[in-house]
Amino acid sequence: MNRTPSSEFQIAESLESFPASLKGGVVAIGNFDGVHRGHRAVLDAALGLGRGTHHPVFAMSFEPHPRTVFNPAKPVFRLTPPPLKTEMLRVCGLDGALILPFTKDFAAVDANAFVQDILIDTLGISHAVTGYDFHFGRARQGTPDYLRAAGAQHGFGVTIVQREEDENADVISSSRIRDNLATGDMAEANALLGYRWFFESQVQHGDKRGRDLGYPTANLRMPEDCPLLQGIYAVKVKVGENWYGGVASYGRRPTFDNGAALFEVYLFDFKGDLYGKTLRVHVVSYLRGEAKFDNAEALISQMDRDSEEARAALASLQPLSEIDLKLLDFAS
Known part of the structure; x- marks a missing residue:
């Protein structure tokens, strides 16, 4: 059944608190640190699908950053700490955001369980949108091809967005933007972000x-x-x-x-x-x-x-x- 997107941006920080008004929606999945131009290609694809089908559109993200969880001695500097990332997702026009706690136990969840228990049983998604390099589940077994096959089996759509590049055909990434900050290259950092x-x-x-x-x-x-x-x-x-x-x-x-x-x-x-x-x-x-x-x-x-x-x-x-x-x- 098609749903009308909610007028108020809604934030959930657990599966238990996920709002009913976003169920059945289009989910954009990723870490989204910085919400840079590459991330917004994923978000824009999800928003386009939501407009076409009148489904709500929300982001699924994770905190803290997975690299920080696995290597706490070298935490990842956040371009957008959680409150600012959530605000950026709102500014991008989404209806909500699900920010899931990322732990080693969560990372060990089987890819099939991620699909069945989270995407289908809890969120009831109609469509999933991810970037070309998104992996999920134990040992990163949830590849883009795995997600496509799961969608075909369970009846939800899947869109994989290819890498977003700058004018020199170099990939846009959060790591690259952090490197720009470290060298004082605000012109390139801001260009890759698409905002200051x-x-x-x-x-x-x-x-x-x-x-x-x-x-x-x-x-x-x-x-x-x-x-x-x-x-x-x-x-x-x-x-x-x-x-x-x-x-x-x-x-x-x-x-x-x-x-x-x-x-x-x-x-x-x-x-x-x-x-x-x-x-x-x-x-x-x-x-x-x-x-x-x-x-x-x-x-x-x-x-x-x-x-x-x-x-x-x-x-x-x-x-x-x-x-x-x-x-x-x-x-x-």
């Missing part, structure tokens, strides 16, 4: 040195495993419901204390108290590397130049995709 990479963090109290320099900054802590290259960036920041342009320094302040890494943001044309507020920071472009200056005057002169360069970068900002338009207010 962003994070959220709560403003911390600092030593207030920026006030003395004429550049009061909001101090934000990044995850310890964040690979972002330390340096100076042009940023766009959401404070409450308002957007501000800004310039940011990510690093250890070698001119002063060479301490723990902080992401310090100076907002243009902002007045007010930010302590305790959670900011959303979209990283627009990399300006230069972190440097040590002989004195405060030299640092201030460079900060003036950095601000001018950041303002110029923000003035020429153009949307990268419909998703970018939804995430950023380009008129502000």
Whole structure:
């Protein structure tokens, strides 16, 4: 029976809490870290099928990242931590998301049990959409061909989306985007994402040195495993419901204390108290590397130049995709 998609995005974090309104729907399956252009090819295929059949469309994803579960000593840096990934799935137009806990026991489930117990008995799917490299079940026995055969046997459709490539025919992947962040190549990272990479963090109290320099900054802590290259960036920041342009320094302040890494943001044309507020920071472009200056005057002169360069970068900002338009207010 065809179903009408729900008007409210619904989130389930277990099979037991999966909403009845999404049952019988089209499921897009994958990890979706970053929800980059390759992931959105999978999501768009699912959305197209849902529109054509009037079935709800939802994503099935997994937390934590499987590589982190199997190698906890080297956790995978998340381009979009769980709350931001869920929001991105909502922005993409889905009706909901099922975020399943990923454990070693879950990974050991037989591929047939995954299909029968989860896809059929619990979710009652009408169609499954995955990427070309998605595997599931014990020993990764659930290949794309296995899923196709299971769909033919049990009466649900299966679509396998082929790899999404950039303009140079290189595959788009979350790992590649992480590598771009590590080299400060925000132009390529954002192009592969199809939107400006962003994070959220709560403003911390600092030593207030920026006030003395004429550049009061909001101090934000990044995850310890964040690979972002330390340096100076042009940023766009959401404070409450308002957007501000800004310039940011990510690093250890070698001119002063060479301490723990902080992401310090100076907002243009902002007045007010930010302590305790959670900011959303979209990283627009990399300006230069972190440097040590002989004195405060030299640092201030460079900060003036950095601000001018950041303002110029923000003035020429153009949307990268419909998703970018939804995430950023380009008129502000």
